[in-house]
Amino acid sequence: MFIDTHCHLSKDDYEDIDKVINNAKNEKVEYLIISGCDKKSIKESIEISNKYPNVYLALGYHPSETKITKNEDLIELENIIKNNNKVVAVGEIGLDYHWDKDNKEEQIMLFKKQIDIAKRLNLPIVIHSRDAFQDTYDILKEANYKGVIHCFSGNLENAKKYLSLGFYLGIGGVITFKNTNLKETIKEIPLDKILLETDSPYLAPTPYRGEQNEPKYIPIIANEIAKNKGIKIEELEQETTNNAKKLFNIIIS
Numbered sequence: 001m002f003i004d005t006h007c008h009l010s011k012d013d014y015e016d017i018d019k020v021i022n023n024a025k026n027e028k029v030e031y032l033i034i035s036g037c038d039k040k041s042i043k044e045s046i047e048i049s050n051k052y053p054n055v056y057l058a059l060g061y062h063p064s065e066t067k068i069t070k071n072e073d074l075i076e077l078e079n080i081i082k083n084n085n086k087v088v089a090v091g092e093i094g095l096d097y098h099w100d101k102d103n104k105e106e107q108i109m110l111f112k113k114q115i116d117i118a119k120r121l122n123l124p125i126v127i128h129s130r131d132a133f134q135d136t137y138d139i140l141k142e143a144n145y146k147g148v149i150h151c152f153s154g155n156l157e158n159a160k161k162y163l164s165l166g167f168y169l170g171i172g173g174v175i176t177f178k179n180t181n182l183k184e185t186i187k188e189i190p191l192d193k194i195l196l197e198t199d200s201p202y203l204a205p206t207p208y209r210g211e212q213n214e215p216k217y218i219p220i221i222a223n224e225i226a227k228n229k230g231i232k233i234e235e236l237e238q239e240t241t242n243n244a245k246k247l248f249n250i251i252i253s
């Protein structure tokens with residue numbers, strides 16, 4: 001059994017959510033953690049999780065929401081999370097200097113406030129970091145907390161620094177791309193720190209690159225990681241599922 005620890009499901013992207021979830025199950029991807037990271041997707045993700053017992057939630061405001069996110073939104077977010085036992089993480093939260101460079105201070109503030117929410121609720125954090133390694137690292141070091149670096153695609157040096165903070169690394173379709181150093185880096189990432197994710201509908205793995213991604217492609221990612229680490233896919237499957245259960249405190253009987 002696999003867990004897709006990070007994906008986005010929305011009717012805007014998928015005509016038939018039932019089908020997406022069934023497709024995943026048919027490939028042994030039995031649990032999904034979907035991320036609601038703006039007002040609209042937070043609401044929609046909650047609705048989906050209410051309908052499907054095997055769908056859990058990560059909720060939080062993405063850095064691209066910085067300009068429109070108010071303090072009252074954060075108070076509401078905390079209340080929503082507190083009263084919903086399907087929420088297993090706060091995220092994706094973090095810093096994105098690729099799209100927005102002119103509001104770094106505000107992004108940092110929103111990031112830190114949401115780390116505080118996670119700490120108060122004792123939930124792990126799911127980190128989005130793009131072109132912002134140093135600031136992300138400094139904030140996480142200071143926070144001294146637990147979580148995962150979502151869609152990790154960086155080099156070995158960054159991997160080691162995140163690992164030194166105790167963070168898990170979320171590995172997705174990028175590992176299957178031709179020109180990525182992640183194939184090398186993954187060899188140095190301990191098995192007990194790897195989480196599998198698709199980030200659907202984005203970042204579909206090869207040979208579906210450029211198409212719409214789906215949680216059902218998790219085994220393709222798992223296979224590529226196992227191949228590069230020289231281990232059996234069954235071992236990777238079991239270890240990464242255990243990692244996800246442990247970090248997100250998911251109890252599956």
Ligand code: NI
Pocket residue numbers: 006007008035092199
């Ligand atoms: Ni995402």
